[in-house]
Amino acid sequence: MSSVKTDRFQFHDHYLVEDLLSDDHRMAREAVREWVKQEVSPIIEECSEKAECPKHLFKGLAEIGAYGPSIPVKYGGGGMDEIAYGVIMQELERGDSGIRSMASVQGSLVMYPIYKYASEEQKMKYLPKLGSGEFIGCFGLTEPDHGSNPSGMVTNIKDDGDAYILNGAKMWITNSPVADLAVVWAKDEEGKIRGMVVEAGSKGFTAPEIHGKLSLRASITGELVFEDVRVPKENVFPEIKGLRGPLSCLSKARYGIAWGAIGAALDCYDSALRYSLEREQFGRPIGGFQLTQKKLAEMITEITKAQLLAWRLGSLANDGKATPAQISMAKRNNVNMALEIAREARQIHGGMGITNEYPIMRHMMNLETVLTYEGTHDIHLLITGMEVTGLNAFK
Amino acid sequence: MKYLVCISRTPETTAKIAFTDGNTQFDKNGVQYILNPYDEWYALVRALELKEAGGGTVTVINVGTAENDAVIRKALAIGADDAVRIDTDPKSAMNVAKQISEYVKSNPHDIILCGKETIDYNSGEVGGMIAEFLDIPFVSYGEHLDIEGSSATVKRDIEGGSQTVKVNLPAVISAAKGMAEQRIPNMRGIMMAKRKPLNIVPAVPFEDAATVIGYTLPEGKSAVKMIDPENMDELVRLLQEEAKVL
Numbered sequence: 001m002s003s004v005k006t007d008r009f010q011f012h013d014h015y016l017v018e019d020l021l022s023d024d025h026r027m028a029r030e031a032v033r034e035w036v037k038q039e040v041s042p043i044i045e046e047c048s049e050k051a052e053c054p055k056h057l058f059k060g061l062a063e064i065g066a067y068g069p070s071i072p073v074k075y076g077g078g079g080m081d082e083i084a085y086g087v088i089m090q091e092l093e094r095g096d097s098g099i100r101s102m103a104s105v106q107g108s109l110v111m112y113p114i115y116k117y118a119s120e121e122q123k124m125k126y127l128p129k130l131g132s133g134e135f136i137g138c139f140g141l142t143e144p145d146h147g148s149n150p151s152g153m154v155t156n157i158k159d160d161g162d163a164y165i166l167n168g169a170k171m172w173i174t175n176s177p178v179a180d181l182a183v184v185w186a187k188d189e190e191g192k193i194r195g196m197v198v199e200a201g202s203k204g205f206t207a208p209e210i211h212g213k214l215s216l217r218a219s220i221t222g223e224l225v226f227e228d229v230r231v232p233k234e235n236v237f238p239e240i241k242g243l244r245g246p247l248s249c250l251s252k253a254r255y256g257i258a259w260g261a262i263g264a265a266l267d268c269y270d271s272a273l274r275y276s277l278e279r280e281q282f283g284r285p286i287g288g289f290q291l292t293q294k295k296l297a298e299m300i301t302e303i304t305k306a307q308l309l310a311w312r313l314g315s316l317a318n319d320g321k322a323t324p325a326q327i328s329m330a331k332r333n334n335v336n337m338a339l340e341i342a343r344e345a346r347q348i349h350g351g352m353g354i355t356n357e358y359p360i361m362r363h364m365m366n367l368e369t370v371l372t373y374e375g376t377h378d379i380h381l382l383i384t385g386m387e388v389t390g391l392n393a394f395k
Numbered sequence: 396m397k398y399l400v401c402i403s404r405t406p407e408t409t410a411k412i413a414f415t416d417g418n419t420q421f422d423k424n425g426v427q428y429i430l431n432p433y434d435e436w437y438a439l440v441r442a443l444e445l446k447e448a449g450g451g452t453v454t455v456i457n458v459g460t461a462e463n464d465a466v467i468r469k470a471l472a473i474g475a476d477d478a479v480r481i482d483t484d485p486k487s488a489m490n491v492a493k494q495i496s497e498y499v500k501s502n503p504h505d506i507i508l509c510g511k512e513t514i515d516y517n518s519g520e521v522g523g524m525i526a527e528f529l530d531i532p533f534v535s536y537g538e539h540l541d542i543e544g545s546s547a548t549v550k551r552d553i554e555g556g557s558q559t560v561k562v563n564l565p566a567v568i569s570a571a572k573g574m575a576e577q578r579i580p581n582m583r584g585i586m587m588a589k590r591k592p593l594n595i596v597p598a599v600p601f602e603d604a605a606t607v608i609g610y611t612l613p614e615g616k617s618a619v620k621m622i623d624p625e626n627m628d629e630l631v632r633l634l635q636e637e638a639k640v641l
Contacts, residue, residue, distance in 0.1 A: 010409060023465045024585055027472060031580045038579075065582025078582035088582070 007041035009033075009094065009270050014300050017307045021083065028069075028084050032091035035064045040095035044218060045356045048096070051213065053220035055178060057099060058106075062133025066092060066103040068111035075115055075123055076131020077107075082317035086259030086310055094263030097366035098219030104260070105174045106130060108253035110137030110183050113195055117237035117245060126181065126197060138179040138207075140170035140198075140224045141246045147172075148379050149394075150193075151243050155186040155226065157194065157236075164188075164236060166198065166229040172373070176207040176222035184224065185246045195245045196236040204229040215369040217362075251324045254374045255317060258330035259310045261370060262303060264363045265338035269299045271358050272345035279350070286348070295344045302341065306334045325387040332380035339367040396451035396542065398442040399504035400475065401495055401525070403431040404459060404466045405515040418609045430466040433510025435473070436577040437570035441540050442508050443474045444575060449542065451505075452476045456498060458491045460484050464593065471588035472580035478591070483598035488516075490601045492524030497599045499529060506547065507567040511536050519569065526567040534560050538573035 011033075018026060039060050047054050061067060070085045071077025078084070085107070093100035111130050114123060129135040146152045155168025166186055176182065182198045182205075198205060204227040213221060237245065273296055276287030286292050313330045316322040342364035346353040353360050371377050382393050406412070407429045413422040442453045455470040456479045457463050467478045479502075481494040499507065507526075512519035519535070526533030538557070539550035542564075549560045549568055562568075580588075622630045634641045 023468060024589070026465070027469055027580065027585050027588075028582060030469075031472075031582075031585065034577075034579050063581060064579065065585075069582050073583065073586070079586050080582055084582070 007037040008274065009037070009041075009267060012266055012270060012273075012300060012303065013307070014304045015308065017304075017311055020311055021087070024080065025084050025087050028080070029087045029091055032064060032066070032088050033094070035060070036091055036095035036099075040092075040099055044096045044099070045359070045362065047218040048098070048362050049217075049356060051211075051217040053098075053102075053178070053218060055220075058102065058136055058178075059133045061092075061099075061103050061106075062131065066107070067131050067133065068107040068115070068127075071107070071111055071115050071127070071131070075111070075127040076129070077111065077115075077127075081314075082255070082322075083311070083314035085256060086314050089256040089260040090263040090266075090310075092263065093260035094267045096218055096362065097260065097264055097370050098216040100256075100260045100263070101174050101216060101219045104253050104256045105139055106137055108256055109139035109249050110181075112252050113139075113183050113237070113245065113249045114197065116248065117195055117240040118197070119234070119238055121234070122197065122237075135180040136175055136178055138173050138175040138182045138222075138224070139249065140173055140176075140182050140184040141250075142170060142172050144169060144171045148376060150185070150246065153185065153187060153193070155184070157186045157188050157196070157231065159189060160230070163230040163232050164196070166196075166226045166231050168226050170224035172210070173207070173222055173224050174216075174219055176224055177209040177220050179207065182207075182224055183249075184226075188241075192241040193243055193245065194236055195240060196231050198224075198226070198229060198231055198235070202229050202231070213369075215365045217365075247324065250374055251322075251327050254327050254331040255313065255322065257370060257374055258313060258327065258334045261331075261334040261338040261367070262306050262310060264367060264370075265299070265303050265306065265334075265341045268338070268342045268345035268360055268363050269296070269303060271360060272296065272299070272348040275349050275352070275358070292348060295348055299341045299344060302337045306337050309333060323387075325383055328375065328380040328383040331375065332377055332384070335367060335370050336377060339364065339371055342367055396445070396449060396506065397504040398446060398451060398453045399495075399499065399507045400434065400439045400442050400453060400455045400470070401491075401507065401509035401521060402434040402439065402455045402457050402466065402470050403491075403510070403513045403515075404428050404457070404463045405431045405513050408514065412612065414610045414612075418611065419607060421610070428462075428466060430469050431510050431513045431515075432577075433512060433514070433570060433572075435470065435510075437572065437574040438508040438510050439470055439473060439475065440575035440578050441570060442506070443578070445540070445542055454479060454504070456481070456495055458483060458485050458494045458598070467593055468585075468588045469580060471591045471593070472584040473578050474580075474584065476591065478593045480593060480595050481598050482595050483601075486607070487603045487605060488518055488520035489524055490603060492521045492528060493601050494598050495521070496525045496528035498596065499525070503565065505545075505564045506542070507565070508540075509567070509569050511569045511571045522567050522569040529565075529567075532562045532566040533568075534562055534566065535569045536571045537568045538571045540568060540570070540574055 065078045069078035069080045073079040157164035206225045207222045209222045346360045407427040410426045415422045453475045455475045458481045485491045509522045534549045536551045537549040541548045
C-alpha cells in the first residue's frame with residue numbers, strides 16, 4: 001500500500017513560541033517546510049517501505065542550506081545562529097528522522113569537527129565541498145563493542161613516517177556507504193583519542209551497508225572497516241586529543257535532535273488531530289470524545305513544553321552557554337516525548353494508524369533509533385544524574 | 396534591463412477569515428501572512444530568470460507599513476537585488492497603483508511585473524492601473540514572458556486558448572501560473588537578504604474615491620442530501636426547486 005499523498009501538515013504553536021524567534025528563523029522554517037512538502041513528503045513513504053535512501057536529496061539538502069547552517073559562510077555553512085539550525089532540523093524531521101539524520105551528520109558530525117579542529121588547509125579543502133553537497137561525509141565513533149562507552153574503542157593509529165596506519169572498525173555509521181570521506185576517531189600509540197579525515201577510496205578502507213533495519217529506512221547506514229589504511233598526517237586534526245573532541249560534535253548533533261524530534265511529534269499530532277475531526281464513530285467525530293481529547297490535549301501540552309525547552313536551549317547555545325548536560329536533558333526529554341506521542345497518535349488513527357497512509361508508524365519506528373543514537377535515553381539520564389549529584393553512575 | 400516587481404502581503408491560504416467593526420474591517424487577529432504567491436512564484440522568479448540570462452537588476456516594491464517588511468525580506472532572500480517600501484497603509488488598489496506609478500515616474504524601470512491578482516481581494520486591478528497612470532502598455536495573465544531588445548513577448552491565457560502579444564517596453568505585465576516555477580529561498584539567501592537595501596519612501600497624498608461599506612462571508616456549505624438512485628424524480632425536483640440549476 002503505497003501512494004503519493006498531499007502533505008496537509010499545519011504547524012501548531014500553542015504558546016506562540018514563534019514570537020520568540022526572529023524573522024530569519026521564521027523564514028528558514030517556512031523555506032525548509034516548503035522544501036520538505038515538495039521534495040520529501042511525496043516520496044518518503046515509498047523510500048521507507050523499500051528501504052531506499054533518496055540519494056538525490058543530498059544535493060537538495062545542500063541547495064536549501066541544511067548542511068552546517070551555523071558554520072560561517074566562508075567555510076560552506078550558512079552563517080546563521082543555533083536557533084536557525086534547530087528550526088531547520090525540526091522541519092526536516094517533521095518530514096522524516098532519516099532525512100534529518102542525513103543533514104545533521106553532514107553538518108554537526110562532519111563539517112563541525114573539521115571547522116572546529118582541522119587546520120586551515122583542511123578546512124578549505126573539505127568544508128566548501130561538504131557545504132555544497134559535492135562531498136558527503138560520515139562520522140565514525142561507535143564500534144561494534146563500544147557504543148555507550150566510546151573511550152573503550154579499539155580502533156587505532158600507528159605512526160609510520162609521513163602517515164598513520166589505521167586499523168579497526170566502526171558500526172552504525174549514517175551515510176557511510178555513500179560517503180566521500182569519514183571523520184574517524186581512533187586511539188594513537190599513547191592511547192589518546194585522535195580525530196582524522198579518511199577519504200573514500202583509500203586502500204584498505206571499506207564501508208559495507210547494514211541491511212535489515214526496521215527504523216530510519218530512508219537513511220543509509222553502514223560500517224567503516226579499516227585494514228592498514230594509510231592516513232596522511234595532515235589529515236589528522238592537529239590540536240584536539242581525548243574524548244572531548246568527538247563529544248563536542250555529539251553535543252552539536254544532540255542539540256539538533258532535541259529540536260528535530262519536535263518535528264516528528266508535530267507531524268504525528270497534526271495527523272492525529274485532523275483524523276480525530278474527520279473520523280466519525282457513534283455519529284460524531286472521535287475528537288469529541290473525552291478519551292481522544294485527553295490524548296490530544298496531553299500531546300500538545302508535551303509539544304509545547306518541548307518547544308520551550310528547545311527555544312531556551314537555543315538561546316543558551318547562541319550565548320555559548322549551553323552545557324552538554326543541558327543538551328542531554330533536552331535530547332532525552334524531547335525524543336521520548338515524540339515517541340510517546342507517536343504511540344498515542346497511532347491509537348487515535350485506529351487501524352489506519354498501522355498503514356503507510358499515515359506517517360505515524362514510520363515516525364514511531366524512526367524514533368526508536370533516535371531514542372538510542374547520539375547517547376541512549378538511559379545514558380542521558382545518567383548525565384543529568386551526575387550533573388545534579390556530582391556522582392558518576394556510569395561505572 | 397531594470398525589472399520592478401510589485402509584491403503584496405496576503406493572508407496565508409488556510410487563515411480563518413473574519414471581520415470586525417460591524418463587518419467593515421478584516422480581522423487580522425491570529426492571521427499569518429505570506430508573500431502573495433502570484434507575485435512570488437511567477438512575477439519575481441521570472442524577473443530573476445530574465446536578469447540571470449540577460450543581466451540587469453530586480454527591485455521589488457511594496458506599498459504598506461513596516462509589518463510588511465518580513466515578506467519583503469523573503470523576496471530579497473529569493474534573489475531580488477533591493478527593495479522599496481512606500482510607507483502607507485493603502486485601502487484600495489488604486490492607491491497602491493498610484494504610489495507605485497509615482498515612484499516609477501522618478502525611478503524609471505523597463506518592465507514592471509506583478510502577479511495577476513492577490514489571493515485576498517482577488518481584484519487584479521493594480522497592474523492595469525499602474526499602466527494607466529504611467530500611460531504605458533499593460534498585458535495581463537502572462538503565462539510566458541520573453542524579452543528581446545526593447546520589446547517583450549507575452550503568451551497569455553484567454554478563454555478557450557492562448558494569445559501571444561508583443562509589446563514595446565516599458566510595459567506592465569501581470570503574471571499567471573506557468574510563467575515560472577516557485578523558488579524556495581535557501582539559508583544563504585535568507586542571510587544575504589539582511590544586507591540588501593530596503594528603501595522606505597514616503598507616500599504621495601492620495602484620497603480614495605471609494606470606501607468599503609461592508610464585507611459578508613459566503614454562505615456555509617449545506618449538508619449533502621442523499622437521494623435514492625430509484626428516486627430520480629425527487630433528484631430532478633430538488634435540482635429545479637432548491638438548487639435552481641435546471
